[in-house]
Amino acid sequence: MYTVIDASQMDPTFADQIAAEPGGEHIRRCFACGTCTASCPVREVTDRYNPRRIIHMATLGLRELVLSSDFIWLCSTCYSCHERCPQDVRITELMHAIKNVAVREGYIHPSFRMQVDLLCHHGRLYDVSEFENERRAEQGLPAITERAEDFGKIFAATGLDALIRPEQEGAD
């Protein structure tokens, strides 16, 4: 992981691309104080995730290294760094922005692809079949009807569908 950086691989436009994403706007404000890393509960248990390092890599322009990494998917979205950042970099949203760019470039974590599929078919992360509704009825809780119709339409309208479909076919 800690290898010498090949300067020819740096893309100075990468931070601007992130800044153009919703949530990524404040990336250039970072002065690398490390409050995010010190606050991060994931960093507390593993050194594979380090928000300051990710932001630094992004501003250096280490495009492929960041987008193809596993570590960008390790933000638990707890907003600890977000609230504490003295420069209002809005780090949780910044991590969302980086992941959004990664998805557009073909890097989506398999667990998130699975969630997109579930939502497309059920409109929910846990499907509600007859079995679940029977269990709910036993507790005196009202039945739930899955309404997935809108979801396929929404995924087609926003282009998410097309974005994740090519690789899905390749994987089958």
Next chain:
Amino acid sequence: MRYALYLGCTAPVRAMNYELAARNTASRLGIEIVDINDFGCCGFPLKSVHYETALLLSARNLAQAEEQGLDICALCSSCTGTLAEANHALQDDEELRERVNEELEAVNGRRYNGTIRVRHLARILYEDVGLERIREAVTVDLSSLRLAVHYGCHYLKPVEAHDRFDAPENPHSLDQLVETLGANSIYYEGREQCCGGGILGADEKTALALPHLKLERVVAAGADAMVVICPFCDIMYELQQRRIEKLYETRYNLPIVFYPQLLGLAMGLSADEVGLPLNRVKSKKLREITGAR
């Protein structure tokens, strides 16, 4: 006090005890719950993947509550946060709202005008029902209970989406809600730490290291139980507890209860009425308190 109940994906299948206790306590405290069958995913998992899609999913739900003229009362903290953040963005930015509405109209003919509020049930209990009214409803003595409250993240943060109603660094609303019932809210290290639920799918071992740390600290502080207000936090601390115990070769046997369950027990509801038999880690102490009811 009338609200659209936003169940989300997790609570209605994985935390029926929570839903049951929420419904049974809310109705007794003057909260009228309206079920909207058309609600779907809040958009939370898609924010990491495709922001525009996530926003549209949120707007879809917000529009359905708005049609009924109702504010949203959510049980899951992630749903609360996601819907509140989207609401904040759509209320603040007319241009964005117009763009989202154009897409939403094409999907199902609906629009969202930005007129409703989104809050977590615990916040509604704290703000709308109020501690005074809750105190008056208490009939059972819980003073022997030492409880560790877990706020979780999206109930409070980002603060601007939640009108800064509680402090993110040293929050107090849940402590007060617990103490109002006569129980003791105890201090433990790392109270504000995340449950790790957000990365359970991406990296299970790393995700489970977070609740491991918290369970260690809560048990060390001598808690009788941990109090949660989010079905996903519950998955991490209760459903995954055995697995964490195996991974780390230890034993916690720590009961996890949802705040409305505790509230119901304090109000004299039966164990069944607050879904206590569905809790996986049994609490002898809570059982004793509820007695034969």
